[in-house]
Amino acid sequence: MVLPPNVSEADFNAALNEFRSAVGPTWVFSSDEDVALYRDSYSINWGEPEERVASAAVAPAKVEEVQQVVRVANRYRIPLYPISTGRNLTYGGSAPNMRGSVVVDLKRMNRILEVDEKRAFALVEPGVSYFDLYHYIRERNLKLMLDVPDPGWGSPMGNSLDHGAGYTMAAFRDHFSSHCGMEVVTPDGDLIRTGMGAVPNSDSWQDFHYGAGPNVDGLFAQSNFGIVTKMGFWLMPMPEAFLSGTVTVPRHQDLDPLVYEVSYLEDLGLTGMPQYGSPVGQAAFGPGAAAMASLMQNGWPSAEAIENFVTAQRRPAWSVQLYFYGPEETVRATWQAAKRRIGKAIGGASFQDGEFMTLPIPKEKEPTQSDKPRLGIPALEVFNMVARNARNASDPPDGHADLFVTIPRKASALFESARVLYETYKELGLPAQGNPFPTPFTYYSRCFWTGTTVPTWRDPAKNARSRALFEKVMNRCAEHGWVGYRTSPAFQDLLISKYSFNNNSLLRFQEKLKDSIDPNGIISPGRYGIWPANMRKKRA
């Protein structure tokens, strides 16, 4: 049995009894067997004293029960850790930030409260998954498209509160930015609604996100200032058509103008998330493996050597897939305009028309539809990347930890970060990682993300190596100003320490808020580096 820090067994048992009164005895989980279900399946500390395991879990079904749970927690100083669907895998899953916390499992709060087709919004509770919301919309034949992250079992609320992202137009794939209005149980058990939700007789809660006065919604994302119990989201009207097209450019140096041209389309709202690729880099996983090994045999190659390599390989250096959503006339015209602009800017650019389809696709075609998230269809196919496959057949990992850092949206930054990653792996004596053909993630349209994925195991020795690698990469990238946007609890203190301008003034400001809003420190201690005063480490 694990107890919360500084809480006696008698007080803990008394609190559990009051939780049972609040939510019903069935929905308080305190046996070792039941509490183990809240372990983070992808923990990088699995089975070690540092593993962040819960002391118990409580699963309220309505907001009044959440308020009661919070009041009980205040009385007994019990740390709580709310989860929505608990599927934030690689970022902590359903396990708490701090060992001994009581998980507040909001999966039972799973009502889709409203979907307005004409005003294009949804209002949902925490336990609603992307699958749930998708099926609700589809069954009613509403002309709305979701923007979904790769794993569809997560919740719109939880994903947006951890700054998750999807694939369609920039206005929708930044999931926190596309929310409108939230309801929050504050650490003292009070209930607030943000934006127009604070106006008792308003019918515009999901129409206008600011209301008046300071906008506090951001305080409830990646933080510990309350438990969000309702959240609104703007949805994309179902486009009449979808069209994709692929651009390839011949030379390594062509990435710079290609990024500019693609960003031009993105910033005008003309394309969904562009998917960069490198035919030369991709060939290194197959027929071009030996040639790539030869290129890299003496370390990071010169620009001239890279360009000569591309020429000899007779493959384009770069590709980018563009995705257009809208009426057929406009998607075809936009693709034509993209071809004209890029063809004029980059000599030797070539273009391949991709898939055209009218939307929504027929229900019977869904199972075989590739790249579902591009069409707002939730799926779990991304897990193929980390499940047992041909490359890891004899020793598949148990999970993974993602390390993505934000870099400027330009080719030179991408090349430099690839070189730093390559050298970091080399310093650690690990197999070569990367080459001069990196491709960026463009979930957030105004920046690039790049990074690496580290395997996690149910084996402490292997996890120790993964942690060392993860920390080394994070520290090395931070030396260049490349820092992550999201990480698992095991690395949140380290991540937040990189946001250190003016002697960590941002974190110190957040700590002042924490002390004022949650003086007993009961909500998610340590979430993204924000600790209650009595647990705060002394900074040098």
Added chain:
Amino acid sequence: MRQILLLLLAVEFGNYLLAQTPSETNGKAVFDKWCAPCHGAVAPKNVMFGTGALAGTSALAVKYKGKLPAVLEERTDLTPVMIKSVVRHGLFGMPITRKTEISDAELEDVVAYLTRSRKK
């Protein structure tokens, strides 16, 4: 009056027994919702993953190399203990499933569905 009461009691008891009996039909519904997105039979052709785009099905294909079906619903060797253990403990990339997601009763239904061929 007494006979009506007895009849009602009998109907209630029948309903109770039915409620306690794992349901293959509900088991399939739970499987379709929670398991099929990774362990289904129909896989899309995917740009990144080729034709084996369902993580669970393709992982089992790699593991068993044809000695056992990769599609769980085609297996005849699955046991209740095995199914419950994997659902509640996870296995490799497959995470733990909590009781607020699949209740113990629903898990019994899934077991009934996936072991249906063993009873025939």
